[in-house]
Every structure is written in C-alpha cells, then in structure tokens.
Amino acid sequence: MSDQSVSLLQIDGLTKLFGGLRAVSDFSAGLPEGALHGLIGPNGAGKTTVFNMITGIYVPTEGDIRFDGTSLVGMEPHLITRTGVARTFQNIRLFQDMSVLDNVRVAYHMHAGYNLADAILHLGRFRRQERLQSDRAQEFLAVFNLTNRRDELARNLPYGEQRRLEIARALATKPRLLLLDEPAAGMNPVETDNLMELIHFIRGQFKLTILLIEHQMRVVMGICEWITVMDFGQVIARGTPKEIQSNQRVIEAYLGKRRVRGL
Amino acid sequence: MRLTWLRTPLRIIAWMVYAALSLVIVYGVYRLIQFKGATYFFQALLDGLRLGFVYALIALGYTMVYGIVRLINFAHCDVFMVGAFSSYYAITSYGWGIVPAIILAMVVCIVLNIAIERMAYKPLRNAPRITALISAIGVSFFLEYFTALRFVFGADFLTYKRPFDVVVWNVLGLSISNITVIIVAVTLALLALLLYIINRTKVGKAMRATSQDATAARLMGIDIDRIITLTFGIGAALAGAAGVLYAIAFPQIWTFMGIMPGLKAFIAAVLGGIGNIAGAVLGSLLMGEIEVLTVSFVPFGSRIRDLVAFLVLIIVFLVKPTGILGEPQVEKV
Amino acid sequence: MALLDVSDLHVAYGAIKALQGITFTIGEGEIVTLIGANGAGKSTSLRTISGLLRPVQGSVCFRGVDLTRMSVDKIVKLGISQVPEGRQIFPKLTVRENLEMGAFTRRDRNEINDSMERVFSSFPRLKERLHQLGGTLSGGEQQMLAIGRGLMSRPTLLLLDEPSMGLAPILVEEIFSIISQINSEGVSILLVEQNAAMALSVAHRGYVLETGKVALQGDASALLANPQVQEAYLGEG
Amino acid sequence: MSMPQARCLPTWLTTLVVAVAVFVIVTMLYARGIMTSYVYNVLQLACIAAISALGLNLVYGFNGQFSLGQIGFYAIGAYSSALITKEFTTYWSGAQFSTLSWLQAGMIGVVVILWAANRLHLRQLFSRLNKALAELRRMERTILVAVVVVLITLVLVAVGAALTWVLQLGISALLTALIPALPAAAAQSVLFFLALVTSAAFAALVAYLVGKPLLRLHSDYFGIATLGFAIVIYTILQNSDMVIATMKGARGMVEIPMWTSWPWVFGILFVLVVVMRNLVYSSHGRAIISVREDEVAARQMGINVPNAKVIAFAIGGFYAGMAGGLYAHLIGFLHPSTFDFVRGFDPLIIIVFGGLGSMTGTLVASGLFSLIIEGLRVVLPQGFEDWRFVIYPILLLAIILLRQKGLLGTHEWGWLQPPHVLLREVAVTGGNPQPPEVIP
Amino acid sequence: GPAVAPTAGDATKAPGGEAPAGDGTVYKVGLIVPLSGDAKTFGISTMNGVMMAVEEAKAEGFNIDILVEDGKCDAQEGTNAATKLITQDKVHYIIGAVCSSESLPVSVLAEQNKVVQITPPSTNPAVTVNEDGTVKQYVFRACFLDPFQGVVMAALAKELGATKAAILYDVSNDYVKGLAEYAKESFEQGGGEVAVFEAYTKNDTDFSAILSKVADANVDVIFLPDYYNKVNLIAQQIKEKGITATMIGGDGWDSSDLELDLMEGGYFSNHYSPQDPRDVVQNFVKNYQTKYNSMPDSFATLGYDAAKILIQAIQEAGTDDTTLVAQKMAAIQYSGVTGDISFDEQHNPIKKAAIIKISGGQTEFFKFVAP
Numbered sequence A: 001m002s003d004q005s006v007s008l009l010q011i012d013g014l015t016k017l018f019g020g021l022r023a024v025s026d027f028s029a030g031l032p033e034g035a036l037h038g039l040i041g042p043n044g045a046g047k048t049t050v051f052n053m054i055t056g057i058y059v060p061t062e063g064d065i066r067f068d069g070t071s072l073v074g075m076e077p078h079l080i081t082r083t084g085v086a087r088t089f090q091n092i093r094l095f096q097d098m099s100v101l102d103n104v105r106v107a108y109h110m111h112a113g114y115n116l117a118d119a120i121l122h123l124g125r126f127r128r129q130e131r132l133q134s135d136r137a138q139e140f141l142a143v144f145n146l147t148n149r150r151d152e153l154a155r156n157l158p159y160g161e162q163r164r165l166e167i168a169r170a171l172a173t174k175p176r177l178l179l180l181d182e183p184a185a186g187m188n189p190v191e192t193d194n195l196m197e198l199i200h201f202i203r204g205q206f207k208l209t210i211l212l213i214e215h216q217m218r219v220v221m222g223i224c225e226w227i228t229v230m231d232f233g234q235v236i237a238r239g240t241p242k243e244i245q246s247n248q249r250v251i252e253a254y255l256g257k258r259r260v261r262g263l
Numbered sequence B: 001m002r003l004t005w006l007r008t009p010l011r012i013i014a015w016m017v018y019a020a021l022s023l024v025i026v027y028g029v030y031r032l033i034q035f036k037g038a039t040y041f042f043q044a045l046l047d048g049l050r051l052g053f054v055y056a057l058i059a060l061g062y063t064m065v066y067g068i069v070r071l072i073n074f075a076h077c078d079v080f081m082v083g084a085f086s087s088y089y090a091i092t093s094y095g096w097g098i099v100p101a102i103i104l105a106m107v108v109c110i111v112l113n114i115a116i117e118r119m120a121y122k123p124l125r126n127a128p129r130i131t132a133l134i135s136a137i138g139v140s141f142f143l144e145y146f147t148a149l150r151f152v153f154g155a156d157f158l159t160y161k162r163p164f165d166v167v168v169w170n171v172l173g174l175s176i177s178n179i180t181v182i183i184v185a186v187t188l189a190l191l192a193l194l195l196y197i198i199n200r201t202k203v204g205k206a207m208r209a210t211s212q213d214a215t216a217a218r219l220m221g222i223d224i225d226r227i228i229t230l231t232f233g234i235g236a237a238l239a240g241a242a243g244v245l246y247a248i249a250f251p252q253i254w255t256f257m258g259i260m261p262g263l264k265a266f267i268a269a270v271l272g273g274i275g276n277i278a279g280a281v282l283g284s285l286l287m288g289e290i291e292v293l294t295v296s297f298v299p300f301g302s303r304i305r306d307l308v309a310f311l312v313l314i315i316v317f318l319v320k321p322t323g324i325l326g327e328p329q330v331e332k333v
Numbered sequence C: 001m002a003l004l005d006v007s008d009l010h011v012a013y014g015a016i017k018a019l020q021g022i023t024f025t026i027g028e029g030e031i032v033t034l035i036g037a038n039g040a041g042k043s044t045s046l047r048t049i050s051g052l053l054r055p056v057q058g059s060v061c062f063r064g065v066d067l068t069r070m071s072v073d074k075i076v077k078l079g080i081s082q083v084p085e086g087r088q089i090f091p092k093l094t095v096r097e098n099l100e101m102g103a104f105t106r107r108d109r110n111e112i113n114d115s116m117e118r119v120f121s122s123f124p125r126l127k128e129r130l131h132q133l134g135g136t137l138s139g140g141e142q143q144m145l146a147i148g149r150g151l152m153s154r155p156t157l158l159l160l161d162e163p164s165m166g167l168a169p170i171l172v173e174e175i176f177s178i179i180s181q182i183n184s185e186g187v188s189i190l191l192v193e194q195n196a197a198m199a200l201s202v203a204h205r206g207y208v209l210e211t212g213k214v215a216l217q218g219d220a221s222a223l224l225a226n227p228q229v230q231e232a233y234l235g236e237g
Numbered sequence D: 001m002s003m004p005q006a007r008c009l010p011t012w013l014t015t016l017v018v019a020v021a022v023f024v025i026v027t028m029l030y031a032r033g034i035m036t037s038y039v040y041n042v043l044q045l046a047c048i049a050a051i052s053a054l055g056l057n058l059v060y061g062f063n064g065q066f067s068l069g070q071i072g073f074y075a076i077g078a079y080s081s082a083l084i085t086k087e088f089t090t091y092w093s094g095a096q097f098s099t100l101s102w103l104q105a106g107m108i109g110v111v112v113i114l115w116a117a118n119r120l121h122l123r124q125l126f127s128r129l130n131k132a133l134a135e136l137r138r139m140e141r142t143i144l145v146a147v148v149v150v151l152i153t154l155v156l157v158a159v160g161a162a163l164t165w166v167l168q169l170g171i172s173a174l175l176t177a178l179i180p181a182l183p184a185a186a187a188q189s190v191l192f193f194l195a196l197v198t199s200a201a202f203a204a205l206v207a208y209l210v211g212k213p214l215l216r217l218h219s220d221y222f223g224i225a226t227l228g229f230a231i232v233i234y235t236i237l238q239n240s241d242m243v244i245a246t247m248k249g250a251r252g253m254v255e256i257p258m259w260t261s262w263p264w265v266f267g268i269l270f271v272l273v274v275v276m277r278n279l280v281y282s283s284h285g286r287a288i289i290s291v292r293e294d295e296v297a298a299r300q301m302g303i304n305v306p307n308a309k310v311i312a313f314a315i316g317g318f319y320a321g322m323a324g325g326l327y328a329h330l331i332g333f334l335h336p337s338t339f340d341f342v343r344g345f346d347p348l349i350i351i352v353f354g355g356l357g358s359m360t361g362t363l364v365a366s367g368l369f370s371l372i373i374e375g376l377r378v379v380l381p382q383g384f385e386d387w388r389f390v391i392y393p394i395l396l397l398a399i400i401l402l403r404q405k406g407l408l409g410t411h412e413w414g415w416l417q418p419p420h421v422l423l424r425e426v427a428v429t430g431g432n433p434q435p436p437e438v439i440p
Numbered sequence E: 001g002p003a004v005a006p007t008a009g010d011a012t013k014a015p016g017g018e019a020p021a022g023d024g025t026v027y028k029v030g031l032i033v034p035l036s037g038d039a040k041t042f043g044i045s046t047m048n049g050v051m052m053a054v055e056e057a058k059a060e061g062f063n064i065d066i067l068v069e070d071g072k073c074d075a076q077e078g079t080n081a082a083t084k085l086i087t088q089d090k091v092h093y094i095i096g097a098v099c100s101s102e103s104l105p106v107s108v109l110a111e112q113n114k115v116v117q118i119t120p121p122s123t124n125p126a127v128t129v130n131e132d133g134t135v136k137q138y139v140f141r142a143c144f145l146d147p148f149q150g151v152v153m154a155a156l157a158k159e160l161g162a163t164k165a166a167i168l169y170d171v172s173n174d175y176v177k178g179l180a181e182y183a184k185e186s187f188e189q190g191g192g193e194v195a196v197f198e199a200y201t202k203n204d205t206d207f208s209a210i211l212s213k214v215a216d217a218n219v220d221v222i223f224l225p226d227y228y229n230k231v232n233l234i235a236q237q238i239k240e241k242g243i244t245a246t247m248i249g250g251d252g253w254d255s256s257d258l259e260l261d262l263m264e265g266g267y268f269s270n271h272y273s274p275q276d277p278r279d280v281v282q283n284f285v286k287n288y289q290t291k292y293n294s295m296p297d298s299f300a301t302l303g304y305d306a307a308k309i310l311i312q313a314i315q316e317a318g319t320d321d322t323t324l325v326a327q328k329m330a331a332i333q334y335s336g337v338t339g340d341i342s343f344d345e346q347h348n349p350i351k352k353a354a355i356i357k358i359s360g361g362q363t364e365f366f367k368f369v370a371p
C-alpha cells in the first residue's frame, strides 16, 4: 500500500528498543488520506508502541515518520497534535476530575483564539471565543450522545461513555489523522456495533483518516478497508480483511485455528 | 561543505582543552590537600563521613516509611526526639547502660508511632495523599509543642550524659572516636538488615506490593493494615535508635532537636532516591561530605553550608530527576 | 449446599446504589457467569464477595460461612481468589515476583514452584518476560500475568473479571479453554464477561444483571437461546 | 453541578455585594474605634495569607505541582519591595529610585533575552548545525557547538545587559521626573503600588527561571527541590548584609515604611481573586487543570505542558511576591526567621484545609487559620500561653480527619463557581443522522 | 539539673485582686516573651525574673497588673502580641521582648503608641535607636550593648596573655554575631590575631569542620559568644578534638545549665556575680532559688532588673502618664542586681560587667570591669 499515490502518514523503518527488547523492529507502513486502516497483532507485538512513536510519547530508536510531508520524529507531543494527529489510549486517560464538557474544551485549547490577558480582563475576544468554544464542544458531545452528561465529572461516567468521551475529546483537537487504541475493549457486542457505526459516521463527518488497533475481530473485519498485522515488532502481513482472515501466518500467530464466535 | 580541513586544528584544541581541564582538577585536589596539610584534608573527609552516617541513620527511617506508604512522615523527626528523651531519662535517672537505653527508646518510639499511625494516618488511607502529609505536619507540631510543656519534657536544653566514656584513637594523625565507630557500625548493620527484610523476606515483598497497589495486595491475601503498622513500627525503631545515637554524638537534647537533622536526613534520602534504602545511605554520606568540605574549604563556607548542600541537591535532580539511585519514573502509555 | 450463596445483596458507593438486591448461587465445581451492560454491577458483585466492599444489606456465604464481615485476607485464605478488572498487577515487581505474590498465602516452596510451572505452560509468554517489570508489559501480557497470579493461590473459587479484555483472539480462545481446564480440576469459577457468547459457551449457568438487579437467570444454553439476551448482549438481534 | 436555575440575582452581583459589605463594615468598625488595631491587623494578615495561599492553590490545587517553595517567593517579594520603598523614604543608596529602576530594567532585560533565545529556536539551530557538521567526529563537533553556544549566550547577555543599562537610565529619569512632582500622598501611593507590582513580578520571574528546569521533576521530588530553593533563599537572606547593607541579614531590616492598610490589602486581594477566577475559568485555566489530571493526555490534546506548568508556577510566585510586599509594609520589619521553611507549610496547610482546587475554600481557610492562631491568644487564660501551639495542631488534625477533602472540597461559592454554560440547540452541520443510541 | 519553671499562671495572681493602693491607679504592664518555639526556655527565665520583681512590688503595695503574651521569637507574632496588648488590653508599659526580631517591631509600635517599653536582653542597637540616630523616646533596654561586652571579652583575653584567638559565632543570631564582631575588632586593635573567625547557624550541631580549623590554627583563646546551650555543645566537641585553649564567653553563658567541667579554666562576662555581697544580689539569688528551685540565669536577672527599673520609673513619675514615666526612666538612678544603672542618651544602660571565672567546677568572681 505504500505504493498508493499520496500517503498522509508514511512510516519507514521504524524501530524501538527498550533496553535489549526490540518492541518494534523495522516497521513500515503508509496511510492514504481518508483511509480506515486496522493494525492488529498478538499482545505485545508493538502496536501501542507504534502509536506512541507517532504521537511523540516515545522517540524512535531508528526510522522516520512523516505526516503530510513533515517528519514527526523528535517533535514534542503537543506540536504533533497541532499538526493534526489525535489519539485515544488503550487504558482510558480522561481528565477524571473535570466535567465532560471541560474535557472536550481542554482539547479545544489550541484553537482557543485568545490569550491570557483577554481571559483575565474578560475582553470581548474572550467572550466571543469562549462562546464559540462551548458551542463547538457541545456539538461534539451531541454527536457522541453525551449531551445529557455534560456537567458530570468524567470519572463518574460508565465505561462505554468514557470511551466515547475520549474519542470526542480527540476529535476536538481537529485532527486529520485519528489513532484509536482498542476503542471497543470492555464493550459488549451490542455496544461494539454502535461504536462501529459511530466510527464510520465521524470519518465521513470530520473527513478523517483513521488507524485503529483492535482485538475484536468483528470490529476490525467489519470496518477496516486494509489491515496490517504485526508480530514481534514486525509486519507479518498486509491486506484486505478477507486476505488477512485466510492468511495462514496470521491465523497461527493471532487469530487461532478455531474461529472466534461472535465475529 | 568540505570541513575536513578543520579536523586537525579542532582535535588539537580538544586535547588542549582536555589537558587543561585535567590539570585544573589535579591542581585543585592538590591545593585542597595542601591547603592545611593532608591530615586536615583527610580529617575533613572523615568528619564528613561521620556526619553522613548520622544522617543516614535518620534517613533510613524516613525512606523506609516513604517507600511503603508514600508518606513524607514529618513526624518522624519528632518521634526521633522522643526516643532521645526516653533514653535520657533511663540513663540519667536510672543509670541504664547504652544497650538497654536504645532498646527502651525503640520500644517507646514503636508504641508512639503506631499510635500516631492509628489515629492520624489510618483514617486517611483513602483520602488524597496530601491530606496525610498535612496530618503528619500536624502531628509533628503537636509533638514538638506538647513535649515542650513544663510537665512533659520541658523547654530546656538538656545535656545528654553519655553512658560511656569517649575514647579518641589517633590513627595516622587522624582522630577517630569510638562514637564514630559505633554509629558507622550500627548504620551499616541496620542497612543490611533492612535490605534483607525488604528484598528477601515475604513480609518485605508484601510491603513492596502494598506500596504499589494496596487493593491488589489485599486480593493476594495480604493484611495491609498489619503491613503498614509493621512498616511504621520498623520506621519508629529506626528513629529510636537514631535518636539515642544522635544524642550520644551531639550530647544535647531539647524538644525541637529533631527538625533540622530530620530535614537534612530526609533531603539526603531524596538525594539518594527516595524509597531506596541504599540510596538513603548514599545520599546521606554525600550530604555529610558536602557540608563538611564546604565548611572546611570554601570561603565563608560555614555560613553557606546549607546553601551549597541544596544547590548540589538541585543539580543532582536536574541530571537525575529521581535522585542518585532512584528508579526512573516509567509510565507505560 | 452451594459453594457460594449470595442473597439479597445491596451495595452502594456513597449515594450511588450499585447493587439493589441480587441473589445467586455457585455450586461446587460450577462455572457461573454474570453478564450485563456497562455499569450493571458485575464488578461490584465480585468486589463484595472478595471483601473489598461492604454490603449495605444482604449476605454472602461461602460454605456456610458469612463473608460480609470478614477481612479480605481472611477471605483469600478461605480459598477465594479474584482476578480484578483492569489487571492491577504490581508495576514495579518483576513478573516472577508478581506471581509469587499470588501465592502469598501458601508456604510450601515446591508446590508454589509447581503452580508456577503450570502458569508458564498456560502462558509461555510470561516465562519469556520473567524478569521484566510488570508495569512495562503490554496490555495482553499484563492480563495473562493477572490471571496467572490469581491461579497461584490454588483457589477453590476463582472470580474472574473480564479476563478476555484486550486479548488477542487466539488468547481469548486459549483463556476460555484454560478456564474450562481449571474448572475440570475442581475449581469453581465466577466469570464476568462482556463477550457473553463465549462466556455462556463455557459456563454451566448464567445470570443477567441489569442496573443492580438480576433480570434473568438460567442454564447457559437456555440463556444463549433466549432472544432477549441475544438482542441485548450477543448483538445478533 | 448546578442546573440552570432561575436566579433572582446574577452571581457576580451577590459576590460583589458581599465583598463590598465586608470592606465597608471593617472600615467602619475600625474608623469608629469599635474594632481595635489588633483585630484590624490580624484581618490584614489573614488577607495576606490568603493571597499567598491562592497562588499556591494555582500551583498545587489546580496545576498539581507539589511546591514547598512558596515562602521563598514571599521572601523575595517582601525584601525587594521593602528595598524599593525604603530607598524612596531614606535614600539609603544615595538615590531615590535606583532599586526600582534597576529591577524593572533588569527584568525587561531578562525577558528580552528569554524571548530572543526562544525566537532563535535554538534546538533546531543546533540540530541543523549538527547535521551540517555530520562529517566531523563527535568530539570535534562538540567543540564547534560549544563555541556557538558560548557566542550566542555572550551576545544575548550583552544585548540584555546593554538594554538593561539604557532602560535603567530612562526609567530612573522618568521616575525622578514624575513621582516627586506628585502631591506627597499620591507619590507615596504610586510608589507603593509600583513597588508591590515590581517585586511581585520579580518573584514571578524568579519562579519562572527556577521552575523552568525544576518542573521536569515529578511530585515529591519537585516538592523537595522547591523546599531546597526556599532554604537557599533563607540562607541568602541571612547573609544579605554582605551584599546590601540595608538588608542587615540576621539583624533584621528595620524602618520599612508601614504603608499597608486595609484598603490596600483588601483591594489587592479582591483584584487577585478576580484575576484568579477569570484565569481558572478560561481555556488557559482548563489547560492548567488538565495537566494535574493527566500529563500524558494533556500533551496529546495539544497542550504545551511544560509551559502550562511554568506559567502556573510563575503566577503562583507573583501572588506570593505580592503577599510578601504587603506583609513587609504591614509589619515594617523583616527578619530571615520569618521566612523559615517551617513557615512555608502555612500556605500548604491553608489550601488543604480549605479544599484543594477551591478558591472559596482558600479564602475561608485563610480566615479560619488566622482566627485559630490569634483567637487562641485571646481565648486562652493567662498562664496557658504555651498551649496555643498545642491546641492549634489538635484542631488542625480534628478538622482534617473529619473533613478529609478540606472544608469545602472542590466546591465554590457565588461568582467563584464555574460559569454557567448555555445549553445550545446544536444542529450537526451536514445534516447526517445522529448515531444510534448506545445501550444505557 | 532541669529547672522546674513555673507557668505564668503560678506567678500571676488574679489581676486586680488586691485593693488599689494610693490614688487607686492600676498600672497595666504587658510582658512579651517567647513561650513557644525553641526560645521558650529563655522566655520562661525572663518571665520568672520579671514576675519576681512584680510580686515584690505588689507586696509593697504597688498596684500593678501584668499580662503575658507569647511572642514566639518572631516578628509577626511579636507584632500581634504587642498590638493586642496595646490596643485590646490597653497596657501602658511593655516589658520585652527577648529576641531582637520580636523586640524591634514591638519597639516601633511602642514608640507610635507612646507605650514605655523596656527589653531585658535584646542587644540590637536598632531597638532603642532609629536609623537616623534619633532615640526612641519610649524604648529602653536593661542589658549592655555588644560593643561594650565585646571589648570586655577582648580585653580579658589580652590580660590573660593571649595573642592568637578563634571566634566562633552564630550568623543567625544577631546578639552572638554582634559580640563576635566587636570582640574581633577590639582584639585585633589590641595587636592580637584572630586566626579563625567562623560562623555557624542556629541549627548546627556538628562543629567538627570548624574545630579542625581551630585545632589547626593553634590558638590561645576561643571566644564563644553564644548562649550556654550552644556553648555546651561546642565545648564538648572542643574537648573531643583535644583543643586546650581557654574559652571566653559573654553573658549568654550565665546559666545553671552551663556544663562547668567542660569550660574549666574559662571566663565569661556577666551582669553580676552571685558572690557579690550586696543585699540586693544575695536576696535576689536566695529568693529566686526558693521560688524556682534553680540559680537565676542572665535572662532572669535582666528580667528582674528591667521590671524593677520600670516600676521605679513609674513610682518616681507618680502618675500613669507614659511620657513622664519615659522621662523619669531616661534619668533614672537605679541600683539593682546587675549594678548601679543609669541610661545613656541612647537609652542603653551604663553599668559594670562582672568577669566570672570557672575553676574547679565552680564559678567564682574574678573582677569588675567598668565601661
């Protein structure tokens, strides 16, 4: 797929060592604009580590990550976000003691459009922008069906809503690329189905490119157009869901011989 | 750009810089020794070591409790003071020897510290960490001001009568007293004992587990109340022993005696990497040496010994944000 | 007499009433599963059984002994072991030390080593990571470690809270077969799962919780066939 | 959280009424002689404690950075403002405005250096330099880079110093021309104001410079490093007479004009509360709070975490500096022992006591704190003076144990509550259907 | 042994309990001393001395009402204590405070409110004198100033034949620092050499590094101008270092808690000598011992004399008019335990110093030195 015309995200020879452990080794991939790709692989294969390197949490030992032509390697995480990359976390990381609305508004900070002095003096610009920001944030909440939870503390939300809030928050940074790390974990099949629809919806709505890590095959196979499979930090297969499902190596390393029920 | 022609001159400059630096260092050390003679220099080193071991004795208790319950136990230094006072009364009023006096101090401190834990920390186990810290500060104030009342210990500065005579040996022109030897020996023994308990025994592992995730520890069948009580007990025993030895080294006691050595020792523990037993000793030794060497060799050193010590602390932090032996903070995202 | 009798259990977090009178039993050698949506009170039930939470009302009896006033460590010593939701492994202990902590209540070194070998045979990955710190393991590895640690105490009753969460499909399969295997060795299991289909396929009986109450109960196969369950929890509606 | 309710009065109005009432009542009572200077003084001290604690509340309560260094900034504010006003009244340096003008010019110089260093994008510069020199060995490269570093530093410092010098001349001329021309009372007020603001800004700048490297440290390590900073300041103050004789070191700096009065203290507290409130309930405030909640997530939300931390820390330093300045001019005497590290616990105790992250809590707790310590002085009978500090920790412990989240938890009152966000009918642009409801 | 200090309650009889004498005026006096914190023991001694004087006066029918406040050896606390006493309790006279850091802000308030203040032991010149050299009309002190005592100590060293001296002092204590600086100046002027002039801070307990310097310099005398508690600690370590130089100290040494065997052969200057045969001294020592079960130290002595001076000034003025009392005090001729006292134009007492020698584990009177 790296041969596809223009890649929004282009990863080349990415390697990450933790001490002696090769968590990711010579990983390459390309993601065209508007794609919805899946990244799967056994536990500990290095998927989250790839996300962490894209978003600047870890600095790669080797290799390059280009987003829309600029290299993200060595860039500070918040600057990476500013170039248009957003993510969710495998273990939900919300701002627990802030309200649902404020969680989203924090993400909107970089588009706040007023400075400290405006805020302290409550100048006109502050009022206008704050109004705008609240409206935007509430729009996100509406999309994610969280409007009636607006003033609740994030920590008091049930799990499924926390997951949705995390995605809403990521979207508020106005990304072009969204990285979702196991968004369906801990959801039951019905909730998972809803999530899938939601992902589809936001992709169209916000013109996103999405890279998704997930272990629930009903999600990956259901919505991804293209899948990359990792094992021991390396790519072991790429292809359409159909191809992957029948790939012998993937079955051995990851899917298992018996098809998982509920797929 | 062809820059290769730069290589040779640059390399020459580099070697010159290295040579100059080495010369400066060698000369500096030479001057230090020459300043007042080798004896003076080594005596300073030795005095620093002794002070360091005194700090280490206190720091062990701090770091032990911190390592398990993540609480900066500000009351530790006051428990230490109570230990010193109880041995004082045993020695002056009842003529006890050093060993029974230490044991008494340890027992008194253990009882006191466990009582404090029950009353001031245990109810706060589920509260934010800072609340327990404020509680510890409150306990510390209480102990200091309460014991200064007339009918408790009183506000006087009491001279501590050592239960044995000081013997000063002269080795190669350096004077070493039996007090130094005792302090070093006791500190090292306690260090070994603590390391053994924490790393090798089941209780020690239970302590570490409790410190990392108390709920999970309970699910393993660990009675965390017992473990925490035990931790405070061990901390108190260390404070008791330290109190007596400190009073023997610097034979004067009063109810506020704990604050400064306590602070220094705690900071030394942080310098070494808080929660790390060996780090506490290392940090303390460094702290002691810095102080004594500053006083001995830096102009106006005795006025600014604290300043230098804390500047070193800050510099160490900038290089190693979790202290000398502290594990780096890893967070898996 | 059933192994575990839970009757009319009410549990609250402050003002939030998480459980509002649930009753269920687990027989000797049974696998029982609790299913339900997020926030239904599944984890709360497990936490109450293992003593982490105190009920407002109701009782939990294990072989006729009331657990509701007992401390967690005593309950563990009775033979109840919980694998908590969200793994909760000890991040700064090595994999090996984590497993040893699981055997905290046991004394015999040889038996402990035996158990450890058994865990390794189920999860070979853990053996490879033996000296790595728990906190740096990947999500799935941590889950394996948590289950392995739960098994180390040789429990009579094992409480599993979403053991398949975040695991690769091949391991999910594996875990469920391990669950069946442990059960066949006589360990009773209370299983909480989002993946209701799989849970019901290994369980003997099941209970469906809805907002703190038991909505449905019955044999696993009957529940699997129940159209309500299918629609709400199996995604096959 | 409060639901939208039909209020008869907007919150700002009730809050303003209460503030004005407090101000007027105290002023009246004092003017009528019903309130003694003692109570009047203690009230001012309580307000000063509140200002310093508010600053710490931003650093710890809202930003989550455990700092024990607040007392250091308090000391900086106290001593520098005292030097300024004392120079005005006594010409101790032979001039009337040199401290003030040097401080102001110096701060501008430092800020310019920092700004320039920032604009130069040094990190990129060096990586580019490194790349350009790729064919050289590491050792050789290091030398060249070191030379560049030294050169840039020298240039920046030179520019800053030159700027400072020129500015100082200008500022000093300006002050000399303007202030003495005012009527005496006005001149005094203007100067006092300048002294307070300048020294608070100075404290903030020091906080910025100290915080920049130290804020990388985690929780308790940062706490201890800031404690170290406070002790460094304390030691410097003890030896201050070696550099500036007027500061007198351990003898204590005397005859600082006693200009602080209730209107000053209350007015400044009022303004600073408004500033804090507006800051907290802005996007910048939310960014600061999010850092407390989860640094990693905050970064991923595009927040410049180091920056957010250092800004909060500098603002906290500003508040402490302001409080210190007011204190110096209330007591009229400064002694290093007032800035002992044990005193540094006071603002920490106050904010935990009131409820971390609650501005109302901080205000209430500061009042209560002073009330306990001074109230005991009044209440205890003769002969029990030494019981004051025995009872105070008992009360502290009792309250902490009974209200573990502090007096007010995170609750706020009146206008200090989070501003109400309008519920909007939002139409999702594009007219797509809403995603289906997920099972509750 | 530990002094059994009474609480203020024992000493203060219920105010106003006695029938007003003479014109019926009750003279309200405030006493500010540190009663909490690490200077508490000094505060208690001072208070004991003051209370003895007050009770004697009461027994003679003088109508005095004394109110005690804790100044905690701290500027803010001292200020609060003083404003409370002045504005709430309406006292016209203040005895205190002990630490200069308390006395200084109190002196400003006293001057503003025309309240007569006499501090027993604060030596900081700024307590009685403004920076511009003018005297605070209402503020006095009972102790001699650092320059005088410093000179006395230096002269004593010379007299003992010392040529090389070490001076160790506490930078954080202005009394100690002042003494050290004046002793140094004076000793050097007399041709001596101060080979070691080293500072330490209040909380130091380990003096090994400084003492290595002292040992290395081989001095004849060591000036230790600190209080007895610190001196005990330093002397112990001096002994352990094997240093044999003569130790010389100031009035801070005067305490029953001074470890005499450590100071053997040492000298210190004091306000009086217990061996002084005058009645006033003998009565004071005897009464103090019966009342408090310990020998009076310098704080108690100065507290006693300060209170006596105040009472005498009030009696001479015969009214409660503080301006008059201050004038009377400025011109007072008082004869007390610490000698015959009058005030110089800066409100510092002019009195003799007694040199005390320590030998054979006893203190003995050596000689008087007049200013």
Ligand SMILES: Nc1ncnc2c1ncn2[C@@H]1O[C@H](COP(=O)(O)OP(=O)(O)OP(=O)(O)O)[C@@H](O)[C@H]1O
Binding pocket: A018, A021, A023, A041, A042, A043, A044, A045, A046, A047, A048, A049, A050, A090, B330, B331, B332, C136, C137, C138, C139, C140, C141, C166
């Ligand atoms: N900070 C770290 N220090 C040391 N090892 C690490 C660190 N982070 C990850 N690892 C190791 O790197 C490997 C890859 O981890 P990663 O989290 O990327 O796996 P993953 O593919 O996301 O797995 P999962 O599906 O279970 O979440 C694992 O073996 C893990 O133990």
Ligand SMILES: Nc1ncnc2c1ncn2[C@@H]1O[C@H](COP(=O)(O)OP(=O)(O)OP(=O)(O)O)[C@@H](O)[C@H]1O
Binding pocket: A156, A157, A158, A159, A160, A186, C013, C016, C017, C018, C036, C037, C038, C039, C040, C041, C042, C043, C044, C045, C085
């Ligand atoms: N610590 C807590 N404090 C307050 N409320 C809580 C707490 N833990 C759980 N709750 C509430 O109790 C209810 C039951 O929660 P529980 O965790 O038992 O649900 P669950 O069935 O395990 O859900 P999930 O599938 O998300 O794990 C929920 O409404 C939840 O919000």
Ligand SMILES: [Mg+2]
Binding pocket: A047, A048, A049, A090, C138, C139
């Ligand atoms: Mg992962």
Ligand SMILES: [Mg+2]
Binding pocket: C042, C043, C044, C085, C161
């Ligand atoms: Mg759950």
